[in-house]
Amino acid sequence: HKHTILFSACLLGRPVRYNGTDLLQQHPIIEQWRRQDYLISICPEVSGGLDTPRAAAEIQAGSGASVLAGSSRIMTHTGSDVTEAFIAGAEKTLAFAQQHHVVMAILTERSPSCGSQQIYNGQFNHSTTNERGVTAELLQQHQIKIFNQHQLVEAHDWHQQYLRNL
Numbered sequence: 695h696k697h698t699i700l701f702s703a704c705l706l707g708r709p710v711r712y713n714g715t716d717l718l719q720q721h722p723i724i725e726q727w728r729r730q731d732y733l734i735s736i737c738p739e740v741s742g743g744l745d746t747p748r749a750a751a752e753i754q755a756g757s758g759a760s761v762l763a764g765s766s767r768i769m770t771h772t773g774s775d776v777t778e779a780f781i782a783g784a785e786k787t788l789a790f791a792q793q794h795h796v797v798m799a800i801l802t803e804r805s806p807s808c809g810s811q812q813i814y815n816g817q818f819n820h821s822t823t824n825e826r827g828v829t830a831e832l833l834q835q836h837q838i839k840i841f842n843q844h845q846l847v848e849a850h851d852w853h854q855q856y857l858r859n860l
């Protein structure tokens with residue numbers, strides 16, 4: 695078992711965001727994890743079958759938890775229902791994480807898939823709400839510790855503590 699760390703693929707430089715860009719993070723902690731061979735990455739939305747670029751989508755009046763429970767939908771700003779692709783992507787990400795013995799994930803904040811503390815509110819007006827996205831919720835439900843890209847020091851401390859407690 696490798697005690698692997700899962701990253702949202704866009705944070706490691708893959709241009710898989712809805713608008714075809716990446717969100718590459720460069721940080722000594724990430725370099726250290728890479729040297730120690732802890733890193734794997736996946737894009738839940740691409741894994742769920744969505745194209746890049748793709749229309750921006752937001753959870754409609756709810757959270758990742760309510761989407762997984764079947765009580766909220768995810769719509770694009772052009773009015774397409776993409777709920778099933780987002781759920782499929784979350785499930786594929788969980789399976790990938792479990793296969794690779796992931797203990798912790800660093801996920802892109804504010805994404806309707808990867809957001810762990812904030813997501814957009816569903817009205818496409820750039821306002822956020824304090825909820826998790828679909829993939830972040832599913833990983834958390836399966837005991838994978840979740841951080842965002844602004845919490846690398848905290849995540850590094852958590853991982854060190856985890857290894858010490860083995």
Ligand code: SF4
Binds near residue numbers: 712738802
């Ligand atoms: Fe990045 Fe997650 Fe969006 Fe994929 S689904 S582009 S990994 S934030």
